[in-house]
Amino acid sequence: MSGVQVGKRIIGADAPVTVGWENIGRVEGGPFKQFFFTWFQPAVLFGLIAFWYYAPNEWALASIGIALGLGFKVLLLGLEWVNPRYRSWQLTWKEFATDLFYVGLGYTILRMVDSYIGDGVMIEAVQNAFDWDKFSWFTGLPLLVQALLISMIFDFGQYWMHRGMHNWYPLWLTHAPHHYITQLNINKGAVGNPVELFLIGLGVGGFFDFLPRAFLLAGAIGMSVATYQHINVRFNTPRWWRYIFNTVEHHSVHHSQDYEATRSNYSGTWIIWDRIFGTCVDGEAELLGMEGGRRMDIRETMVYPFAEGYKSARAALRKRLQLPDTAAHQPEPAE
Amino acid sequence: MALNLPYIDRIWRAEGSVTVAERLTADEAFTRLDPLFQTPGTEYAVEGDTLAYTKRNPAAQDKLATFTRGTLRVAEQQDGTSRVFFNVSSTALLLCFLAPLLFLSFAQIMVTVNAWDKAATEAAETGEKKKDEDKAKPVPQLHPLDQMLGAPAPEDPAKKKKDKEKKDKGKFDPTPAYVLAGLFFLIYCVGRVLEPWLLKRTLRAALSAQHGESAAAAGAFAAPQPDAG
Numbered sequence: 001m002s003g004v005q006v007g008k009r010i011i012g013a014d015a016p017v018t019v020g021w022e023n024i025g026r027v028e029g030g031p032f033k034q035f036f037f038t039w040f041q042p043a044v045l046f047g048l049i050a051f052w053y054y055a056p057n058e059w060a061l062a063s064i065g066i067a068l069g070l071g072f073k074v075l076l077l078g079l080e081w082v083n084p085r086y087r088s089w090q091l092t093w094k095e096f097a098t099d100l101f102y103v104g105l106g107y108t109i110l111r112m113v114d115s116y117i118g119d120g121v122m123i124e125a126v127q128n129a130f131d132w133d134k135f136s137w138f139t140g141l142p143l144l145v146q147a148l149l150i151s152m153i154f155d156f157g158q159y160w161m162h163r164g165m166h167n168w169y170p171l172w173l174t175h176a177p178h179h180y181i182t183q184l185n186i187n188k189g190a191v192g193n194p195v196e197l198f199l200i201g202l203g204v205g206g207f208f209d210f211l212p213r214a215f216l217l218a219g220a221i222g223m224s225v226a227t228y229q230h231i232n233v234r235f236n237t238p239r240w241w242r243y244i245f246n247t248v249e250h251h252s253v254h255h256s257q258d259y260e261a262t263r264s265n266y267s268g269t270w271i272i273w274d275r276i277f278g279t280c281v282d283g284e285a286e287l288l289g290m291e292g293g294r295r296m297d298i299r300e301t302m303v304y305p306f307a308e309g310y311k312s313a314r315a316a317l318r319k320r321l322q323l324p325d326t327a328a329h330q331p332e333p334a335e
Numbered sequence: 336m337a338l339n340l341p342y343i344d345r346i347w348r349a350e351g352s353v354t355v356a357e358r359l360t361a362d363e364a365f366t367r368l369d370p371l372f373q374t375p376g377t378e379y380a381v382e383g384d385t386l387a388y389t390k391r392n393p394a395a396q397d398k399l400a401t402f403t404r405g406t407l408r409v410a411e412q413q414d415g416t417s418r419v420f421f422n423v424s425s426t427a428l429l430l431c432f433l434a435p436l437l438f439l440s441f442a443q444i445m446v447t448v449n450a451w452d453k454a455a456t457e458a459a460e461t462g463e464k465k466k467d468e469d470k471a472k473p474v475p476q477l478h479p480l481d482q483m484l485g486a487p488a489p490e491d492p493a494k495k496k497k498d499k500e501k502k503d504k505g506k507f508d509p510t511p512a513y514v515l516a517g518l519f520f521l522i523y524c525v526g527r528v529l530e531p532w533l534l535k536r537t538l539r540a541a542l543s544a545q546h547g548e549s550a551a552a553a554g555a556f557a558a559p560q561p562d563a564g
Contacts, residue, residue: 252355
C-alpha cells in the first residue's frame, strides 16, 4: 500500500484511508433524503442554540440538558439504522449492550470518583489560594461569546491531553483500549479504560466565571457537534462545518488501522485546533482498530493499562539490570 | 459455560432447530455452515452428525458473536427434509442478565455515601456555630446585546441557592443507576428473544445458500438489526 502524502507524512501506508474531501462517500437517495442528511447537523446546532438562548430560567437546568441529550442519542440511533455510513459498522445487540455498560459507568461510579478527585476539586483547591474576582469579567460578555470561550477552552485542553496520550507511553496505555474499537456508533465515545475517561474529562474551564446559561449553550454546542464524531451515519456535511468542526470523517481517520493516520485529528469539537497545530487530515476510513481489528473485551479494557504497564516496566527494568529475558510466552496449543 | 443447570441455564442458553427443505447429510450441512466458523478466534470440531464450536472474543460483526459456544446437530427427516438442532450458550446474555445487579450495587453505594455525608455535615454543624451568611454576591447582568435580543435575565444567585437547599437530596443522585439497572433488564429481555431469532435466520440463510456462495455474503445477513434499546 503506497499511501498518500499529507504534509510531511504518508497516510494510508498500513491500511486503507481515503484522503481528501473530494474522495469521500455521499448520501445516496432521493431529494428529501439528500436534503435531510445535508442540513440535519446545522439545523440541530442552531435550533439548540436558539432554545438555550431563549429558554426561561426555570427550563435552563442541567437536568433538562441531560434529558435532551438522551433523547437526541435515541434519535441518532434511529438515524444509524436508517442511513448507515458503513454496513460493517452496523450496531448489533451485543455491541449496543457493551457500549451501554461503559456509558453506565460514566453516569454512576465514574461520576462519584470525579466528585472526589476530578477537575472541580482540583480547581477549587487552587482557587482558594487566589483572588478570583479578576476572572468574573467573563460574565459581562455576550452569552454566545461566553459559550464559545467555554467550548473552545475545554476542547483546547482536550486536544493537548489527547495528543499527549498518543505521544507519551504512560498516557497511551490508558487511551489504547479506546483504539481497539472496530466500528463507530454514537456510544463508542464512552468505550475505554475508566482512567482515560477521567483524564480526558479534566478541563480548566472551572477557573473562569461564566453565566450558567452560557454553560448550557456550550453544552449544546458540544452535544450537537462532538456527538457526531462516533456515529455510523452518512451525512453530506457542509464544507464550512467540516472546516471548523470535528466530524465522523475526521474521527474515522483517527481510529483507522493505519498508524500514521491515528496521529491526526485529536480535537473533540473544534477541528480548527488540529488545523492550527498541523495535525488535521481530511478524509475517512472504514477499517478501524488495532492489531488488524482485534476486538477488546470488557475485562481486558479494564486491566490493559495496568497489565501492559507492568509488563513494560518489568522489561525495562530487566534491560537496565541486564538480566536475561525470560523465555518467550508460548501460546497454548489448540485443543 | 459448560454448566448443566436445568431451567437456570435458560438465562444464557438457547436451544432450537432449523428446518432445511432438502435432504442434507451432516457433511453437506457443515460445509454450508463452514464460513460461520472461518473467523478469527474460532475453534470447532465435527464428530459424526454433531459440530461443536467455541469463539474467543469474536469480532463485532461475527454472525455468532453473541453465542460463543455451542453444538449443532444435523438430522435427516422422513419427509425428505433435514433439521439442524442447535444448543448454544452466551456469556454476553449472562453478563447482561447480571448487569442490573452491578448498577443496583452502585446505587446502594451512593445511598450509603449520602447517609455518611449527611451525618458528617450534621456533626460538623452542631460542633461549631453556623458560619455567617455568604457574602451577598451581586446579581450578574446580561450584556446589552443579549438584553436587546431578548435573552432571559440571570436569576439572583441567593434565591437559587435557597431553592437548591430545599431540593438537596444528597451528594449523589442514585436515579441514573436505577435507570441503568432497568435498562439492562430490558436489553436482556430483548436480547434473549432477538438473538436466538437472529441465530435461526443466520443458520437458515447459510444452509439454504447455493454451493460455492459464502454464507457470510448471503443477503439476509446484511439486513439492519434493530438496536436493543
